Amino acid sequence: xxxxxxxxxxxxxxxxxxRGHAKLSPRxxxxxxxxxxxxxxxxxxxxxxxxxxxxxxxxxxAAATLLAPADAFAEAAAEVQEGFTAYxxxxxxxxxxxxxxxxxxxxxxxxxxNVTAFFPDQNANSSVSVVITGIGPDxxxxxxxxxxxxxxxxxxxxxxxxxxxxxxxxAKLLDSKASNGMYYIEYTLQNPxxxxxxxxxxxxxxxxxxxxxxxxxxxxxxxxxxxxVKYKPEIEKSVKSFKFT
Numbered sequence: 354x355x356x357x358x359x360x361x362x363x364x365x366x367x368x369x370x371x372r373g374h375a376k377l378s379p380r381x382x383x384x385x386x387x388x389x390x391x392x393x394x395x396x397x398x399x400x401x402x403x404x405x406x407x408x409x410x411x412x413x414x415a416a417a418t419l420l421a422p423a424d425a426f427a428e429a430a431a432e433v434q435e436g437f438t439a440y441x442x443x444x445x446x447x448x449x450x451x452x453x454x455x456x457x458x459x460x461x462x463x464x465x466x467n468v469t470a471f472f473p474d475q476n477a478n479s480s481v482s483v484v485i486t487g488i489g490p491d492x493x494x495x496x497x498x499x500x501x502x503x504x505x506x507x508x509x510x511x512x513x514x515x516x517x518x519x520x521x522x523x524a525k526l527l528d529s530k531a532s533n534g535m536y537y538i539e540y541t542l543q544n545p546x547x548x549x550x551x552x553x554x555x556x557x558x559x560x561x562x563x564x565x566x567x568x569x570x571x572x573x574x575x576x577x578x579x580x581x582v583k584y585k586p587e588i589e590k591s592v593k594s595f596k597f598t
Contacts (some may be wrong), residue, residue, distance in 0.1 A: 450594040452587045479584040481572045505529035505538045549576045
């Protein structure tokens with residue numbers, strides 16, 4: 354989830370809001386060392402990005418409870434590490450390895466095209482999900498969203514509501530990197546009075562013959578929950594194992 358070639362935006366051009374400011378300044382400018390864009394175009398692309406990613410985040414959070422059971426796992430490939438099972442989606446052209454014994458559910462809903470979730474029977478706070486979203490023709494590669502650092506900053510800034518009164522969710526970016534055509538982002542989310550959720554995410558893009566689709570692979574667990582955090586190594590391995598087929 355027509356080709357457009359653009360230069361990456363300078364991170365300062367994105368007009369990152371500071372604490373206490375809900376909106377970008379209408380006077381934000383684009384770095385003059387690169388081809389300039391109109392401020393409204395920058396905002397439009399940023400809003401499109403956040404709309405896609407926020408819907409993916411919402412789908413990921415609800416996945417374990419809302420989805421119907423999916424087809425059985427594919428047979429594990431020889432190279433899959435002991436304790437994990439390979440899952441391959443032939444329709445959506447991806448594969449991923451997940452801990453053995455985890456349940457799988459799949460479905461569709463508004464705001465995204467397809468979601469597949471994997472989760473242990475006894476712990477709803479731990480899960481891995483793959484959300485696939487159709488995106489517009491302007492977005493021809495991940496670089497259409499900017500660098501991985503710009504991408505991550507926009508995502509976490511869009512999720513953070515710690516500056517509103519009463520305070521909402523606090524989002525903190527921990528790490529971001531690009532590798533093998535994917536963006537990898539690590540961050541935390543914490544609602545007031547709730548435990549902190551740790552998120553590891555991989556983002557990729559693929560063409561299905563008709564339109565581009567954004568794949569958001571999200572693993573999550575609770576930082577200060579002994580039962581949930583024990584899945585951390587498995588969740589991180591699962592997210593990193595995602596491949597297009």
